[in-house]
Structure formats: C-alpha cells, structure tokens
Amino acid sequence: MTKTVALAATVGLASFAGTAAFAEYPEQPIEMIVAYSAGGGTDTAARTLAPFIEKYLGDGASISVINRPGAGGEIGFTELSQAEPDGYTIGFINTPNILTIPISRDTRYTMEDIQAVANVVYDPGAFNVLPDADFTTLEALVAHAKENPGEVTYGTSGVGGDDHLAALQFSRAAGIEMRHVPFSGAADVRAAALGGHIDMAVLNISEAIELVEQGELVSLGQMGEERWDGAPDVPTFKEQGFDVVMGSDRGFGAPAGIPQEALDALQQAIAQTVEDPEFLDAAAKQMLPLNYRDSAEFQAYLEHLGANLQEIWNETPWVE
Incomplete structure (x- = not known):
C-alpha cells in the first residue's frame, strides 16, 4: 500500500474517532449505484469493496450494488445526482467520465449535484x-x-x-x-x-x-x-520531464446535501477498508492501484481535474 493510502487513512480515522453519531447511521439498507455493467472492472471493484464497508459501518449495515449502465456512465451518474440526499444512495464514480460527460454534451447533472465521499483507486x-x-x-x-x-x-x-x-x-x-x-x-x-x-x-x-x-x-x-x-x-x-498526470479514479460519491453524519461514517468505513489486510489482498489480486483520498481531498481533486479537462476541451475537443 502506498504512503498516500496509509497516511490518508490514518488521518481520516483520527479525525472521526469518538464520534457518537456513527451508532445512528445507517438505519436502513444503502444502495450503491454503479454506472457500468455487471462483471466489468468497475463493477468487480465495487462488489469487492461493499462487504468491507458494511463491516466497518457496523452491525446490520447492508449495501446493495445497483448497476445502471449506459451512455458512457451518464445514466448512472444522473440517477445518483437526482437521488434523495439522505445517505442511503451512494455511487461508485469514475474519472474522467463523470467530469468529461457534462463538458462534452448537455446532461441532466453537473458536478455541483454530486458530493465527493472518498476515493479508493487511481490507475495511472x-x-x-x-x-x-x-x-x-x-x-x-x-x-x-x-x-x-x-x-x-x-x-x-x-x-x-x-x-x-x-x-x-x-x-x-x-x-x-x-x-x-x-x-x-x-x-x-x-x-x-x-x-x-x-x-x-x-x-x-x-x-x-x-x-x-x-x-x-x-x-x-x-x-x-x-x-x-x-x-x-x-x-x-x-x-x-513531462508534466502530465492522467489516469482513472474510482471512488465514492453521493447526492449533494448528504448529512454530515452519513458522510463521516462512510469516510471512516472506507478509510478502514483500505487498511484491511483481507481487502488489500483482494485489491492486489485485482491489480487495483490504491490511492485513498478523504471527502475534502477528493472534492478538491475533482474540481482541479475538471478545470484541467475543460481547458483540454477548449483547446482540443475530443469528439471525433
């Protein structure tokens, strides 16, 4: 595991320690929207993560993976953005797709509709x-x-x-x-x-x-x-000598307005997951390059990357 994962997970756990509100969430099943087909790499990673996040959310936590493929991810991202922001609908989101789709065409969602929860994978x-x-x-x-x-x-x-x-x-x-x-x-x-x-x-x-x-x-x-x-x-x-950083992130998002209690609990559970030896073994077998970012880091990263992608689009539109 990279130093980035270990440090971020440690910081994340420290910031959440002692928060009594965790006992109150979740009180009902959570749906995780995956914007791609069952059996693909994104879906496999999401289904690998889900039981560990359930484990660290506490007794009785349940996460169901819901596949909503189509339009390069737009269908699933749109459904995520329009869901009730109560903490019981989350999504496994991918870059750059979630950012490039609103840049390159009219959509029913923008990034203002989605709250970053935590990132798990960065595949350069x-x-x-x-x-x-x-x-x-x-x-x-x-x-x-x-x-x-x-x-x-x-x-x-x-x-x-x-x-x-x-x-x-x-x-x-x-x-x-x-x-x-x-x-x-x-x-x-x-x-x-x-x-x-x-x-x-x-x-x-x-x-x-x-x-x-x-x-x-x-x-x-x-x-x-x-x-x-x-x-x-x-x-x-x-x-x-080439200042080029580009790859694919896989992380978690939620509808904008998710309660802080739920956001904190999800971040803690994901931070604990990326430290779990059993998960690390599964990630290694799937060749998943781990790179944990907490909500604030992931949100800032998405904003920076989105601005960079908009600049690329302005200079070299990628429609062919």
Missing part, C-alpha cells in the same frame, strides 16, 4: 510499445513524432476516455501530433499493439503491467504523481 495512464518499436522512451517518441507528424498511431479504449485524454494532454505538452485509433476496450487495444497494427497502446498501467513484466511490451512511462507500487520500474512522465 501509460504509453506502451513493442520492444522493437521505433521508440522505447518518451524522448525518442517525441523526436520520432516531430520527424513524422501525424504518423504515430496510438490506440485507446474510446474517444473521451482517460487514455485518449492522456494522449491529447501529452501531445499538447510535447508539441507533437499523433493519430488516434479508438477501440471498444482495453483487450482490443492490447491485441492491436501486440499484432503491430498500432504503434502504441495507451492503457491504464494495471492493464499493461503483466505484458510489460513478460517482456511483450515496453512501458514508456506512467502518469501518476509517483510510481505505483505494482510497477516500481516504470518511471513517471514527470520524472522524464
């Missing part, structure tokens, strides 16, 4: 190429792309996703132009890269690290603030 983006590619470092990629503008092809799991936005942000920072090839999912991106059909696979680091460890791909860098423990040999983009 990563650039990955074959070992015999024309470039195997970010510096060499930039040089090659400048010599061959628009010829470097990169695959992602779709327009407007974190992988696509990561490539746009890097291209802007490096002053290069590359050609986007969208696919329907990470598995297709990996297959295209391994088959030599694209020059580079832009994936979350957890989606690529097994192939990197097997020597089938080379990862040029990961886009976290610091290296993920699961990929300690892959340098960050920042280490290589």
Whole structure:
C-alpha cells in the first residue's frame, strides 16, 4: 500500500474517532449505484469493496450494488445526482467520465449535484510499445513524432476516455501530433499493439503491467504523481520531464446535501477498508492501484481535474 493510502487513512480515522453519531447511521439498507455493467472492472471493484464497508459501518449495515449502465456512465451518474440526499444512495464514480460527460454534451447533472465521499483507486495512464518499436522512451517518441507528424498511431479504449485524454494532454505538452485509433476496450487495444497494427497502446498501467513484466511490451512511462507500487520500474512522465498526470479514479460519491453524519461514517468505513489486510489482498489480486483520498481531498481533486479537462476541451475537443 502506498504512503498516500496509509497516511490518508490514518488521518481520516483520527479525525472521526469518538464520534457518537456513527451508532445512528445507517438505519436502513444503502444502495450503491454503479454506472457500468455487471462483471466489468468497475463493477468487480465495487462488489469487492461493499462487504468491507458494511463491516466497518457496523452491525446490520447492508449495501446493495445497483448497476445502471449506459451512455458512457451518464445514466448512472444522473440517477445518483437526482437521488434523495439522505445517505442511503451512494455511487461508485469514475474519472474522467463523470467530469468529461457534462463538458462534452448537455446532461441532466453537473458536478455541483454530486458530493465527493472518498476515493479508493487511481490507475495511472501509460504509453506502451513493442520492444522493437521505433521508440522505447518518451524522448525518442517525441523526436520520432516531430520527424513524422501525424504518423504515430496510438490506440485507446474510446474517444473521451482517460487514455485518449492522456494522449491529447501529452501531445499538447510535447508539441507533437499523433493519430488516434479508438477501440471498444482495453483487450482490443492490447491485441492491436501486440499484432503491430498500432504503434502504441495507451492503457491504464494495471492493464499493461503483466505484458510489460513478460517482456511483450515496453512501458514508456506512467502518469501518476509517483510510481505505483505494482510497477516500481516504470518511471513517471514527470520524472522524464513531462508534466502530465492522467489516469482513472474510482471512488465514492453521493447526492449533494448528504448529512454530515452519513458522510463521516462512510469516510471512516472506507478509510478502514483500505487498511484491511483481507481487502488489500483482494485489491492486489485485482491489480487495483490504491490511492485513498478523504471527502475534502477528493472534492478538491475533482474540481482541479475538471478545470484541467475543460481547458483540454477548449483547446482540443475530443469528439471525433
């Protein structure tokens, strides 16, 4: 577990210690909305977390996972935003989707409708190429792309996703132009890269690290603030001189106006979960890069990231 997780969880627990109100919440079952289909990575992570959060909420706590897939997450995020803000409807939310959807199209929700509860996962983006590619470092990629503008092809799991936005942000920072090839999912991106059909696979680091460890791909860098423990040999983009931080967060949100008592209890339960050895073992098996943020940290982070994504949209709209 990273120092960030341990420190944040410790601080979170200290701030909540001795609050008698926990005994009063929850008094009825809690529904957790997942804006994606059952069986996917987001759903699996949510269902792994739920029993641990129940455990730390106390005797009788019950959390039901409700899948509301569709429109890239918009259906589930909208339902979350419009639910009664009583603490009994929460959502497992993803970035950048929850932020980019209102930026790129008219929606029935805005981020003002959603209260950040806590973040659990941050899965940094990563650039990955074959070992015999024309470039195997970010510096060499930039040089090659400048010599061959628009010829470097990169695959992602779709327009407007974190992988696509990561490539746009890097291209802007490096002053290069590359050609986007969208696919329907990470598995297709990996297959295209391994088959030599694209020059580079832009994936979350957890989606690529097994192939990197097997020597089938080379990862040029990961886009976290610091290296993920699961990929300690892959340098960050920042280490290589490119101030690019992009990835996918998975955390919890609630309708704006959730009672403080419920917000505090949920934060404490999530903080305890990310310290639980049994959960840590399950997270490691699922290749989940943990990064706990409490409500205030997560809220500030979402606001900062949203402003950054709006700037990217203003300069390079990602509709293709």
